[in-house]
Amino acid sequence: MVEPLLCGIVLGLIPVTLGGLLFAAYQQYKRPTELKG
Secondary structure, three states: OOHHHHHHHHHHHHHHHHHHHHHHHHHHHHOOOOOOO
16 A cells, blocks of 8 residues: 555655746746856
């Protein structure tokens, strides 16, 4: 009975991971790196 738990963990991690990637990309797009000029 590990499959439901694993499926729940995966379904919970996917939106969080996508949200984190979109947030990081939005941060870089909103405020571009000024150090590289």
